[in-house]
Amino acid sequence: MVSDPTSGAAPEPDYRALFAAVPVPLMVLAPDFTIVAVNEPFIKVSLAERADMVGRNVFDVFPDNPDDPQPAGSSKLRASLERVVRTREADTMAVQKYDVRVGDAFTERYWSVINIPLLDAGGALTHILHRSEDVTQFHGAAAREARMESRIEAQSREIEQANRRLRDANEELDVRVVARTEELRKEREYFQSLLMAVPVPVSVMHGPHHRFVLENDAHRAMSQQRDIIGKTYAEAFPDAAAALLPILDRIYATGEPFIADRHLVRFAIRPGGPQEDFIFSMSWHPLFGMDGHVEGIITATQNLTEQLRAEAREHEREARYRSLFESIDEGFCVIEMLYDDEGKPADYRFLETNNAFVENTGLADANGKTVRELAPMHEQHWFDIYGRVASTGEPIRFENEARALGRWYEVYAFRLGNPALHQVGILFKDVAERRRAEDELRNSERRALAAARDAQGERRRLDALLQAAPAGIVVTDADGKVLMTNAAHRRLWGDPGDGRQAVLRKGWWADGSARHGQPLAPHEWITARVLRGEEAPRDTVEIETSDTPPVRRIVLVTGAPIVDEHGAITGAVVTQMDITDRVRAEEALRQDDRRKDEFLAMLAHELRNPLSPIGAAADLLAMGRLDAARVRQTSAVISRQVKHMTGLVDDLLDVSRVTRGLITLESEKLDARRIVAEAVEQVRPLIDARRHQLTVHTPPEPAYVMGDQKRLTQVLANLLNNAAKYTPLDGSIVIAVELDGGYVRTRVTDNGIGMAPEVLARAFELFSQAERTSDRSQGGLGIGLALVKSLVELHGGTVSAHSDGIGAGSTFTLCLPRVAAQAPGRRDVPDTAQADPARVMKVMVVDDNTDAAEMLAMYVEALGHEVAVEYSSAKALALAQAVRPDVCLLDIGLPDMDGYELARRLRADDATASSVLVAVTGYGQEQDRSRTRAAGFDHHFVKPVNTAALAELLRKAAENRA
Incomplete structure (x- = not known):
């Protein structure tokens, strides 16, 4: 509280002096923002002169920096001042960037600002107290900024409280100073309000004993709310009196102020608390009375302890940063x-x-x-x-x-x-x-890794080669102990599971020598012999594996020593190749070779048999003494024997085509009963000739299968033909067709010679036959059943044979998939009956085989056509120019120019370009037919020529010409 000057109390302080003594930068503005007063701290921080500020508008004195791309200082200050004018309340601004002009340039500054309204007794705004603190040096530190914002907020609250208390004090002061003039009252109110609003701790002491008569809220907060008004300094701060009373006494005695930027005082800041060291900023000034003597002292004191500690920490951090930065x-x-x-x-x-x-x-x-x-x-x-x-x-x-x-x-x-x-x-x-070092290291590592990979790859390749080797390999040490085996060795011997070494296993000599079949002694195994120094041993032995049950294999064994750098034997490598299959294959080849020889002998026999009657018949016809009946009989013999030979050749060709996959089936829906009927019709002459009783059993309903009628008839005829040939005279043959679910089974059973088990096991193999005897002179070539099996499998069926042994007869069962019932299609069979040609054709026959050419020409003439014969290609070209044939029957294997080239030249000649070209050759494969088509042939006949088909071809050609 401020004492009434008219009373006996201490005189009222000089508030103008108080304003000047406050160490905080302060500026007083009129409501129109004209600068009324500034104190020395403000002049110092604003870098301007008092004369350049007082009486001028604050925004003229402190304009924005024109070089700042986004200036906001003046606008934010104006907004704050306008809020104070509008609300009559203090306004605290956050840290603001507001550059200060120095001469013609600007320097960057950051400020902490509080704008405080000063009101008269009636509540009207008279002035605005602008307090600003330069915080530029601490702006970069986020922690200090946070503390500054907290302090500003606290100070704002303190100013607001001080303002309220100041208004209360003004009211009391108005009561006590009614007698003073209005001007003095306003001045006193102005400076008192100014003192109380200052956020810096300020106190006023009166008299030589330094009795407190006034303190603002900031001072009360700093002194921890001590009750000091009316007390002397020694009473208020007894623990600090010893250090500070001499200073107060000196000020009071000399009238000289005491200003200390950083003054150390040790005392208990809290009453009754422990004494500590504190650092204060002190600006203590004397208050002079009317007579010029010191009447009191005004103090502006700030506790800088925390601030200095923070600065010390900041400087320490900065020093550490700089030290780290440079080190x-x-x-x-x-x-x-x-x-x-x-x-x-x-x-x-x-x-x-x-x-x-x-x-x-x-x-x-x-x-x-x-x-x-x-x-x-x-x-x-x-x-x-x-x-x-x-x-x-x-x-x-x-x-x-x-x-x-x-x-x-x-x-x-x-x-x-x-x-x-x-x-x-x-x-x-x-x-x-x-x-560079890393590159070198990487290159070194790369080279090392490459070398390691090469070595590892070489080892893997060696291991892979060892494991992939088809021969068993075993490596032993010098004592014969097994060090390593490969997969082939383990597969060859099996795993005994008892750790036995290979040299202790069972083996017998299998080299065909005198010791063949004798067991090997331990020292006779190649491993033992290699370790004894024997060079390149090689044996053929039979071994018994460790499998359950044991299996015997024939093995070719070789060995080589492992030697060190001194030539000493340190181990052995033994290879063991399973040649069981090879030995068996060699045996099979020998059997096949024997069967081949037998087959060739049978083929020669089968081919010579029909040649004998053909030759005799030819000789009879050459004699010219036969009547017409004898000629027909002789011709019939020749025809039958030629058909027999043709059948043999067709069987051989069929086997070749089947084994190479060249057979093409003309599949259609067929009734198995009809196939049986056609097969019986073909074989009936042989059955009747051998006086066999044939019994046929067929179901009442159709038994449909999908297949080639010609080939299925061939299969069944072959089975019936075998039954007839291998059944003694007056035998019995039964053929039965049965429907078994989704299958049609056809069985051919006879009571003939039967088959031994070993013959039965290979009955369907090529060239397989039982031993021939004199009463089986018309036996075949051993290819019939092999052809039957192949043709049946092409139809998706199976064929099997059964016999109880020699003399017990045989049963062959043909099984084909059954298809849904439907009337089978009938194929048209060409009518080969002879008739007079519609037109006499000119036919040229070319063949280097004179007999074949002449016989073919005679047959064509017998059909009623004109025939010209030539035996070479060159002469045939000249003959064609003269004759201009309608049909050319050309052999392919001609000596001077083959039939393909002859056909191409005939096609290129206008005289024969439209002739019908027919290839007559012994080559009947599909590729042969393709070549004749490519050369320009219209038709392809295989020797011996099917005369009925040739007659039909000439008949149609004659009709086309007509």
């Missing part, structure tokens, strides 16, 4: 990005570098210079990378080459501070040497 061996720099007119990164300026910068770049005195100045050829990708960091704020770690500097760098770049500053911090290190 690290990695280069560090702060750069400012520079852009071209299009806003693209074009250069950067070094703002700060450490000691290691030069060592890692080779660039000296870089601060303040751009990299383009120092290294004009610096690559653009560096500017692009740092430009992205500056614009996005995303740090980056990378390695890249700086060719202009001749170095490789490992870099970590990050944005610093305000994005508008475009500053980037770069921590980097020259890693060129490391990369």
Whole structure:
């Protein structure tokens, strides 16, 4: 409280002096924002003169920085002042950037500001107290900024409370100073309000004993709410009196102020608490009375302890940072990005570098210079990378080459501070040497790995070769102990499971010598002999495997020693090749060779048999003494024997085509009953000749199968033919067709000679026959059943044979898939009955076989046509020019020019271009037919010629000509 000057209390303080003594920057504004007063701290921080400020508008004195791209200081200050005018309440501004003019330039400053309204007794706004504190140096520290915002908020609250208490004090003061003049009252209210509103702790003491008569809220807060009004300094602060009373006494005695920026005082800041060291900023000034003597003292005291501690910590951090910055061996720099007119990164300026910068770049005195100045050829990708960091704020770690500097760098770049500053911090290190070492290390490792891979690959290849080798391989040491075996060896011997060595297993000689079949003694095994020094041993033995049951195999065994660098035998390698299949195959080949010889003997016999009657018949016809009946009989013999020989050749060709997959089936739906009837019809002459009783059993309903009628009839006729041939005279043959679910089974059973088990086992093999006897003189070539089996399998069926043994007869069962019942299609059979030709044709026959040519010509003449015969191709071309034949019957195997070329020339000649060309050849394979078609032939006949088919061809040709 302020004492009434009219009373006997202490005189009222000089508030103008109080305003001047406050160490906090203060400025007083009129409601129109004209500067009314400023104190010395404000002049100091504003960098302006008092005369240039008082009486002028605050925004004229402190304009915005024209170089600031986004100035906001004046606008935010104006908004705060307008709020104070409008609300009559204090307004605290957050830390603001407001640059200060120094001469013609501006310097960047940050401020903490409080604008406080000063009201008269009626509540009208008279002035605005503007308190501003320069916080530029602490702006970069986030922690200090947070503390500053907290302090500003607390001070704002304190000012608001002080304002309320000041209004209360003003009301009391108005009561006590009614007698004073209005001007003095206003002045006293003004300065008292100013004192109480100051956020700096302020107190007023009166008299030589320094009795407190006034303190503001800030002072009360600093003194921990001590009750000091009316007490002397010694009573209020007894633990600090010893240190500070001498200073107060000196001020009171001399009238000289005491100003200490940082003064150490040890006392208990809390009543009754422990004594501690505190540092204060002290601005203590004397208050003079009307007579010029010191009447009291005004104190402005701030506790700087926490602030100084924070500054100390900040300085310590800064020192540590600087020490670290200068001591690290990695280069560090702060750069400012520079852009071209299009806003693209074009250069950067070094703002700060450490000691290691030069060592890692080779660039000296870089601060303040751009990299383009120092290294004009610096690559653009560096500017692009740092430009992205500056614009996005995303740090980056990378390695890249700086060719202009001749170095490789490992870099970590990050944005610093305000994005508008475009500053980037770069921590980097020259890693060129490391990369060279790494490259060399990688190359060395690559070479080592390549060598290791080669060695490992060689080992794997060797292991793979060893394991993939078809022969069993076993490696032993010098004592015969098995060290390694491959898969083929294990498959060959089996696994005994008892650890026995190979040399102890069972074996017998199988070399065909006198010892063949005798068991091998342990010392006779090749492993033992190799270890004794025997060179390149080679044996054929029969072994018994460890399988269950044991299996015997014939093995070819060879061995070689393993020697060290001194030539000593350290082990043995033994190979064992299973030749069981080869031995059996050789035996089978011998059997096949024997059967082949037998087959050739039978083939010669079968071919000679019909040649004998054919030759005799030819001789009879040559005698010319036969009557017509004898001629017909002789011709019939020749025809029968030729058909027999043709059948033999057809069987041989069928077997060849079947085994090579060249048979093409003309599949259609057939009734098995009809197939049986046609087969019986073909074999009936042989059955009747041998006086066999034939019984046929067929079901009442159709038994449909899908197949080739000609081939299925051939199969069944073959089975009936075998039954008839191998059944003695007056035998019995039964053929039965049965429907068995989805199958049609046809059985041919006879009571003939039967088959031994070994013959039955290979009955369907090619060239397989039982032993021939004199009463089986008409036996075949041993290919019939093999052909039957192949044809049946082509139809998706099966055929099997059964016999109870020699003399017990045989049964052959044919099984084919059954198809749904449907009337079978009937194929048209060409009518081969002879008739007079519609037109006499001119036919040219060309064959180098004179007999074949003449007989074919005679047959064609017998059909009523004109025939010209030639035996060579060259003469045939000349003959064709003269005769102009309608049909040419050409052999293929001609000596001077083959039939293919002859056909091409005939086609090219206008005289014979439209002739019907017919190939007559012994070659009947599909590729042979393809060649004749390609050469221009219209038809292909296989020798011996099917005379009925030839007659039909000539008949149709004659009809076409007619």
